Amino acid sequence: MLGERWLLPAGIEEALPSQARIIEGLRRDLLDLYQSWGYELVMPPFIDYLESLLTGTGHDLDLQTFKLTDQETGRLLGVRADMTPQVARMDAHQLRREGPTRLCYLGTVLHTRSDGFAGTRSPLQVGAEIYGHSGAASELEILRLVLLTLERAGIGNAYLDLGHVGIYRGLARQAGLTPDQELTLFEALQRKAIPEVTELIAAWGLRAPLADMLLALADLNGDDALERAARVLAPAEPEVREALYHLARLRDGLNTWLPAVPVHFDLAELRGYHYKTGVVFAAFVPGWGQEVARGGRYDDIGRVFGRARPAVGFSSDLKGLLRQGQDLSDRYRPTPGVFAPWSPDPTLGAEIEALRASGARVVTELPGQPGGAREAGCAEQLVFEGGRWQRRPV
Numbered sequence: 001m002l003g004e005r006w007l008l009p010a011g012i013e014e015a016l017p018s019q020a021r022i023i024e025g026l027r028r029d030l031l032d033l034y035q036s037w038g039y040e041l042v043m044p045p046f047i048d049y050l051e052s053l054l055t056g057t058g059h060d061l062d063l064q065t066f067k068l069t070d071q072e073t074g075r076l077l078g079v080r081a082d083m084t085p086q087v088a089r090m091d092a093h094q095l096r097r098e099g100p101t102r103l104c105y106l107g108t109v110l111h112t113r114s115d116g117f118a119g120t121r122s123p124l125q126v127g128a129e130i131y132g133h134s135g136a137a138s139e140l141e142i143l144r145l146v147l148l149t150l151e152r153a154g155i156g157n158a159y160l161d162l163g164h165v166g167i168y169r170g171l172a173r174q175a176g177l178t179p180d181q182e183l184t185l186f187e188a189l190q191r192k193a194i195p196e197v198t199e200l201i202a203a204w205g206l207r208a209p210l211a212d213m214l215l216a217l218a219d220l221n222g223d224d225a226l227e228r229a230a231r232v233l234a235p236a237e238p239e240v241r242e243a244l245y246h247l248a249r250l251r252d253g254l255n256t257w258l259p260a261v262p263v264h265f266d267l268a269e270l271r272g273y274h275y276k277t278g279v280v281f282a283a284f285v286p287g288w289g290q291e292v293a294r295g296g297r298y299d300d301i302g303r304v305f306g307r308a309r310p311a312v313g314f315s316s317d318l319k320g321l322l323r324q325g326q327d328l329s330d331r332y333r334p335t336p337g338v339f340a341p342w343s344p345d346p347t348l349g350a351e352i353e354a355l356r357a358s359g360a361r362v363v364t365e366l367p368g369q370p371g372g373a374r375e376a377g378c379a380e381q382l383v384f385e386g387g388r389w390q391r392r393p394v
Helices: 017-036 056-064 084-095 136-152 165-174 179-190 194-203 210-219 225-232 238-257 301-305 318-324 346-357
Strands: 047-049 066-069 076-079 101-108 124-131 159-164 263-266 279-284 293-297 311-317 337-340 361-364 378-385 388-393
Touching: 017 101, 017 124, 017 136, 017 318, 084 101, 084 124, 084 301, 084 311, 124 136, 124 318, 136 159, 136 238, 136 279, 136 293, 136 311, 159 165, 159 238, 165 179, 165 210, 165 238, 179 194, 179 210, 194 210, 210 225, 225 238, 225 263, 238 263, 238 279, 279 311, 311 318, 337 346, 346 361, 346 378, 346 388
Parallel strands: 159 263, 337 361, 337 378
Antiparallel strands: 047 076, 066 076, 101 124, 124 311, 159 279, 279 293, 293 311, 378 388
16 A cells, blocks of 8 residues: 555546646636626635535535534534535625625635546636626626636637526426426436426326427527527416526627627526526537536525525636646746855845845755756856856856
């Protein structure tokens, strides 16, 4: 076993200097981007009470959450698998603002199993949320921020996939489905299992036009899905038609602000159906089956924290974005170093401090060390010439 101590658990990664430099550079760029849009950075705790982590969005994360017992209280704790519930708690319980609040976050989360994107169990989750606004304008802002995030990560060919949970939810309510039936049919629709959907509808005795509308959902995808849905779902109740109208308004806004970004629709692909309340979306890149960013509207998530607020946001994995995007090593090149000899000379110490204060990277030689300036990654060195310390090429 001694020879295997260098191994890491499956799905857990370490970042060597060259990779860590790029990750940190992109992290800073993204946080600066969000700040320029008015988003305030928050830092949720890495470990939290389990009931707080499994609130709202968290109910879908139960199996993804590592659990442990607090030795001080005996209560069950969890290692965060998603920061969204914690950020919602900050808005509802700590900040308690009346107007819209924009919050962003970036930090490691831990999953019991890989979710497929980048094959990691320790994503570096980055995200942004708007609380306190329920209109399409806040959804459009988040979607614009998604695309800017991808561009900063070197992904310039992304496309958006949009849906709305109100469409299936409204049809299920109109059909009088029980909660179990609603969930069973939902899971079949996610798999696009048309024969199974047909059998379920027949077994429950659903008749036209409801049977036709529910069966049609599996095919309502693509660029023209909204136009076809308007015809197929014409007999649906007002909440379904309002959801379609909302998606159409969002599409018009995207065509105005992001005319070069392809927008697709899939009215049966409902990520986070159990907690989302409206629009759901994901960003994809051609040739990759997993989404590179996801999000949507989840109003009232703060209710369990004492204050219900409309909310819309997105999240992604920064490490995964770097794997899918262009090579950013040229953008985040290491700062050229200056090699300084080991010497107690106070004038040398003063020169080193001045260089570091100006932003230069100075590496001081250690007594007896092997190698010199080149091995330390330095292109210059300090030499004593003309009565003072000067920078010279190596």
